[in-house]
Amino acid sequence: AxxxxxxxxxxxxxxxxxxxxxxxxxxxxxxxxxxxxxxxxxxxxxxxxxxxxxxxxxxERGSYRCCDYLQNYPSGFDDDTLSQGEKSINEACRTSIAEWMYRVVDHFRVDREVVAIALSYIDRILSANHCADRRAFKLISSASLHLAMKVHFPNKWKDIGKLIPDLSQGDFAIGDLVGMEMEIVKSLTWLLNPxxxxxxxxxxxxxxxxxxxxxxxxxxxxxxxxxxxxxxxxxxxxxxxxxxxxxxxxxxxxxxxxxxxxxxxxxxxxxxxxxxxxxxxxxxxxxxxxxxxxxxxxxxxxxTSFSMPDIPKTEDFPSPRSSHHFPGM
The missing domain is CATH 1.10.472.10 (Cyclin-like)
Structure with missing residues (x-):
């Protein structure tokens, strides 16, 4: 004791x-x-x-439980010969993508609960599958938000879904997003309502x-x-x-x-x-x-500011590809 x-x-x-x-x-x-x-x-x-x-x-069902999946990735390793997208994921990447998701849904006035649902998809997928690099992680994350919106907030899905490839700033196209969605659905065995x-x-x-x-x-x-x-x-x-x-x-x-x-x-x-x-x-x-x-x-x-900052225009909205939103990338 x-x-x-x-x-x-x-x-x-x-x-x-x-x-x-x-x-x-x-x-x-x-x-x-x-x-x-x-x-x-x-x-x-x-x-x-x-x-x-x-x-x-x-x-209590094993299908909804997550493991400490980041222990399978090297910590503190930062090889300068690798591109930003090729580096392994870490806690900062996950935190950054979560905050990015909150900014997106706040901008479009969507219920914040969709972020928790999307992160549930991400954590369960990575508990069972290895993520090759940060670029793959960004695609998984974007597809998870897209899928969570489609399932739980279909009236808002089209507003955000069509913009996600643009927010990636060229990292992936709509075809990549749809393909990853199918992989996510199969990996989660259609358990999309956590x-x-x-x-x-x-x-x-x-x-x-x-x-x-x-x-x-x-x-x-x-x-x-x-x-x-x-x-x-x-x-x-x-x-x-x-x-x-x-x-x-x-x-x-x-x-x-x-x-x-x-x-x-x-x-x-x-x-x-x-x-x-x-x-x-x-x-x-x-x-x-x-x-x-x-x-x-x-x-x-x-x-440091006497007024709330204006919501950025859609074309200027923060992207998960930006190093500003992924510290250390």
Whole structure:
């Protein structure tokens, strides 16, 4: 027990040393729609409960689990004889592509959850297949976003899908994108509807809709969802169950509201969720560290500008090919 305690403190001390440099910002209140309207009933609660237990069972399936796939790639290796596209992938590449995806969906006002879905495709594909180089990784990533949009937000798919080859700045054409999509679908065996941490969080809060005012639930949901969005950008959460990320995000979001905090814990017992509190504690610490870093970076940007920057024109939109968005490339 002592050894485990010592190991725990060592793990926690490492948390702040390997944080990715995130520039993701929370959506403003006017940009994030309200989720709860106070119209919860016993019938709707039962439906939400059944859906939640189904999602928790889904994440136990091996097809939805991810491994630490980056351990199969050389770390710290940077051969100057290789082109930028030929270098192996690393955590910075994944973080950069996640933030690029968030910028794309924010620009087109698409629900940010599509980024979590696309990253689920990427992580599961790379857990089972080797990625040759960064150019292949960019094609896999772009095709994953394209596919996630097509499946989950078809009304927005054409707006973004036709522009993705242009955003690659010549790295690949629409034919490459479609071909990679087919490879992704086959690799994932058509399992294209993963349970995201955000979806689990919202369903957990919906169990409290008859007990807590909608205004309070929406405030908690907004805070928890931003914690979830931060986790999507951080490779440290790839192997973690989405339910763990969800619970950690909810507990962080309700840390100052003891009533909601305790009600969430009570709901977890009711669901019968198997909880590893050490893992949740680790996740909470990591998420708080990411949140603090992101808020500090945001305040620095705000202090140097008196107005929000204009959204770039489509032709100038950041591309995953740009070395600015892939540090070290």
């Amino acid at each position: 002592i050894a485990k305690s010592q190991q725990s403190s060592e793990d926690m001390s490492v948390l702040g040393e390997s944080l990715p440099c995130l520039k993701l910002e929370a959506l403003r209140d006017g940009d994030r729609r309200s989720i709860f309207d106070g119209a919860g009933t016993h019938a709707s609660r039962n439906v939400q409960y059944d859906q939640l237990t189904t999602m928790l069972r889904q994440e 349970a995201t941490a955000r979806c689990i969080s919202v369903h957990m809060l919906s169990l409290l809709e008859m007990e807590i005012p909608a205004s309070v639930l929406n405030k908690v949901a907004s805070a928890a969802i931003f914690f979830v969005e931060l986790s999507v950008c951080d490779y440290s959460f790839v192997t973690m169950k989405k339910s763990v990320i969800s619970i950690a995000s909810l507990l962080n979001a309700t840390e100052r509201d003891i009533d909601v905090h305790l009600r969430i814990k009570k709901a977890l017992n009711e669901i019968g969720c198997r909880i590893d509190w050490y893992e949740i504690s680790f996740a909470r610490e990591r998420l708080w560290a990411l949140h603090k870093q992101t808020c500090l970076a945001s305040s620095r940007r705000s202090s």
